[in-house]
Amino acid sequence: MNESKIVLRDVEMRFGAVVALHSTNLQVEAGQTTVLIGPSGCGKSTILRLIIGLLTPTSGAVEFEGAPVSQNNILALRRRMGYVIQEGGLFPHLTAAQNVTLMARHLQPALPEDELQTKLDELCELTRFPKEGLARYTVELSGGQRQRVSLMRALALNPDVLLLDEPLGALDPMVRASLQTELKDIFNRLGKTVILVTHDMAEAGYIGDSIVLMREGRIVQQGTLDDLRERPADDFVSEFITAQRSLVQL
Amino acid sequence: MRWGVKEMKKQQKTNDKRKDSSRFTHHVSRITFHTLSILLIICVLPSVNAQEISVGSKRFTESYVLGEIAKKVLEDAGYHVEFKQGMGGTIIVWEALRSGNIAMYPDYTGTIQETILKSATPMTSGQMRSALAEHGIGMTDELGFNNTYAFAMRRAHSDSLNIRKISDLQDHPNLKVGFTHEFLERADGWTPLSQRYGLQLRPHGMEHALAYVALNSGEIDLMDAYSTDAKLVEYDLAVLEDDLHFFPKYNAVFLYRLDTDPAAIDAIHKLGDTINEGLMTRLNAEAEHTKDFAAAASLYFSEVEHRTVEVESESFVSKLLRWTGRHLMLVGISMVIAILVSIPLGIRASRPGVLSQIIIGVPGIMQTVPSLALLAILVPVPMLGTSPTTAIVALFLYSLLPIVRNTATGLQNIPTPLRESAAALGLEPTAQLTKVYLPMASRTILAGIKTSAIINVGTATLAALIGAGGLGEPIISGLALNDAEVILQGAIPAALLAILVQVCFDGLDRLIIPKGLRLEEVSQQAAVGE
Structure with missing residues (x-):
């Protein structure tokens, strides 16, 4: 199992008396899209935040390529991971372009402007973001555009890993469906290790190579959509899947 | 000019407490001193000439x-x-x-x-x-x-009540009395006098020049005066005889x-x-x-000396320039130091913890000390005295709170998802602060600086009380002369200066606050409008 990109070993996360994550083991394979799914408060976002070092585990360890994540290496590791959250997390005082190039400029202040522009053009094409929108500020962008810019920002340093926390959660259904298609396409093309958090089983089944179903701070079952559907670990798994009925079933 | 009377009342009380607080101020001043040493040298230098x-x-x-x-x-x-x-x-x-x-x-x-x-x-x-x-x-x-104390009344009033001597006041406990704060507090003032003469009057404190106006208009019936006051003659006031020889020479x-x-x-x-x-x-x-x-x-x-001497009287324009120049210097220097000190303090205070509460609390306490009292506390501090430095130290202390508090609040109000996004990008803590947090908090911080500057322009008029000059100079002399015109020579330019500061900062808003944040505000206002 040495090729696992990210491993959680007996990771427990407590906030005072509240246990957000019971002792958990998880392996995320390189180049795969792993989806964390479950009801609100099941601990799925906590796992993402542990991986990118926004939280420090109460016990256990998070390993990145075999080395434990610590305060010493977290800065370097974060620059190898892209992080996208539900509301985009774009900085309102910067334009779309400035948001995307913030880190590149910070790390290489002498980087020529045309190189940055080439990178921006590539990212615009990849995420189908209109180039004329690059000069706009966050407040001037639509919800879908913000998520595209946020994805561009996450991809700007060409990271190994993408962490997406309900990236489509705040979007209306039409935008959401088309972005799901695009995301899957982008993941396939880039071949990056992706961890996506969602509460939508259809999205999980459509995008994910591996689905991790969670409940009350524990992993209930990990597998493909078919595994979960055909060999549910318990009643909760079946209930969770059937609760997410689609119009087709109606 | 309401502040004049109120502040002065407080000043007298503080003078008495001076000893208790001097140890504390000593300590505070030592700390402030290290940070201000360069400016001190600049300000102290001119007085060295023999x-x-x-x-x-x-x-x-x-x-x-x-x-x-x-x-x-x-x-x-x-x-x-x-x-x-x-x-x-x-x-x-x-x-x-x-x-x-x-x-x-x-x-x-x-x-x-x-x-x-x-x-x-x-x-x-x-x-x-x-x-x-x-x-x-x-x-x-x-x-x-001999300019001794005297009690003065309107002549007609003293005639009608037949009050000639201070002893006669014993039979009139309901007279309205306005005494100077100094007379009320002095060891040879009102308290022993009232005991010697057995008086039951209930005086309240009043600025001397204003007391003449109040006496003349009938708002008060009795005031303390000095025996060489020109107004005793001007208003034709009756001076009561000190029949028990209470007042010293x-x-x-x-x-x-x-x-x-x-x-x-x-x-x-x-x-x-x-x-x-x-x-x-x-x-x-x-x-x-x-x-x-x-x-x-x-x-x-x-x-x-039977000689005609032209004691040089300065022209108004030259005086106004001198006052305004000094005023701007006091405000400018104290504001620059306040900004340099407050923003780092505010950044520290934006984090949770006891230290943050102290950082916000101490300038908050500073703010509650009446400005005249603060000046009175600072004057006895070695090396401060009645120099402009004292005024600058006082103005600096008053300017801290709005900037510290707004910096802390502005940073605390940045939504958690955005803070986490900045961290998740891999920005070092310092870069998070300079590239994300401070620009995002710029509007609030600037508003704090603006508040400080406007308060500072007003408070700096009090510098004249310790001879530190500025636009307060005509205000103070105007009070002494009981002359509204002279008071306005300082009050109007001070008010205009405050407005100018406001206008300058509104311009600075456009320059400093990132455009994205200004657009955000516009769209929020539009949303409220709907």
């Missing part, structure tokens, strides 16, 4: 006039004289003399005995001289007039530092026995009539 001498005065007409006379006499003796006029009450001016901020000022034997030397028994001038010498202070011969003298240049001491000694009560009253009347203390000083030289 040919320079500074004369102080208290904050009433007679003291201003005597100061102008001393200034002229010293200039004739070849000195360059800085006249720090209207510095405040006895304590402030005495401390300024003792600490070497001024070389001399006019005072009265009664005040020296009671307030400065705190002697309960009458002293001869020899005893006074030797007691003062222990402080390194000398005393001239008496100038020739208040013979005018000059106090000077013994280490003053001997030629300067000689020059000031020549003023001895040259001004009788009649002349002093006329000089005071001249000052109030012409609204020009220098003109009153000229009258002295023409009457005493």
Whole structure:
């Protein structure tokens, strides 16, 4: 199992008396899209935040390529991971372009402007973001555009890993469906290790190579959509899947 | 000018508490000092010249006039004289003399005995001289007039009630009484007097010049006055006889530092026995009539030495420029230091914890100290005294809170998802602050600086109370002269300056606040509009 990109070993996360994550083991394979799914408060976002070092585990360890994540290496590791959250997390005082190039400029202040522009053009094409929108500020962008810019920002340093926390959660259904298609396409093309958090089983089944179903701070079952559907670990798994009925079933 | 009366009342109380708090201020000043040392040097340097001498005065007409006379006499003796006029009450001016901020000022034997030397028994001038010498202070011969306290009433009113002597007040406990704060608090003031005479009156504190107006208009019936006040004649007031001989002699003298240049001491000694009560009253009347203390000083030289002396009166434009220039210097320096100190403090205070509460709390307490009281606390601090530095330190302390608090609030109000996004990008903590947090909080921080600056422009008028100049100078002299026009010469430019500061900051908003944040505000307002 040495090729696992990210491993959680007996990771427990407590906030005072509240246990957000019971002792958990998880392996995320390189180049795969792993989806964390479950009801609100099941601990799925906590796992993402542990991986990118926004939280420090109460016990256990998070390993990145075999080395434990610590305060010493977290800065370097974060620059190898892209992080996208539900509301985009774009900085309102910067334009779309400035948001995307913030880190590149910070790390290489002498980087020529045309190189940055080439990178921006590539990212615009990849995420189908209109180039004329690059000069706009966050407040001037639509919800879908913000998520595209946020994805561009996450991809700007060409990271190994993408962490997406309900990236489509705040979007209306039409935008959401088309972005799901695009995301899957982008993941396939880039071949990056992706961890996506969602509460939508259809999205999980459509995008994910591996689905991790969670409940009350524990992993209930990990597998493909078919595994979960055909060999549910318990009643909760079946209930969770059937609760997410689609119009087709109606 | 409401602040004048209210603040002054507080000043007297603080003078009494001065000793208790001096240890604390000492400590605070030491800390502030290290941060301000460079500026201190700049401000202290100009007073090193040997040919320079500074004369102080208290904050009433007679003291201003005597100061102008001393200034002229010293200039004739070849000195360059800085006249720090209207510095405040006895304590402030005495401390300024003792600490070497001024070389001399006019005072009265009664005040020296009671307030400065705190002697309960009458002293001869020899005893006074030797007691003062222990402080390194000398005393001239008496100038020739006794300006003692007197009680004054409207003549018609005193006639109708048949009040001639202070004892007669015993039968009229319901008179409305306005006394100066100094008289109310002095050891030889109201409290022992009321006991000696058995008086039941309930006085309240009032600025001396305003008390004349109040007495004349019938708002009060009785006030304390000085026996050489020009207004006693002008308003034709009845002066009550001190039939129990309570008031000590208040013979005018000059106090000077013994280490003053001997030629300067000689020059000031020549003023001895040259001004009788009649002349002093006329000089005071001249000052109030012409609204020009220098003109009153000229009258002295023409009457005493029978020579016409043009005591130089500055043109209004030149005075206005001098006041405004000094005002801007006080505001500018104190604001720059306040910004440099407050923003880092605010950044620290934006994190949770006890230290943050202390960082916000201490400037908050500073803010509750009345400005005049703060000045009175700072004046006795070694190296501060009545220099502009004291005013700058006080203004700096007042400017801290809005900037510290707004910086902390602005940073705390940044939504958690955005903070986490900045961290998740891999920005170092410093870069998170400079590239994300501070720009995002810029609007709030700038608003804090703006509030500070506007308050600062207003508060800086009080610098004149300790002779530090600025637009407060005409306000203070105007109060002494009871002349609204003179007050407005300072008040209007100060108000205009505050408006100008506001306008400049509105311009600065466009320059400093990132466009994205301004758009955000517009869209939020539009959303509220819907």
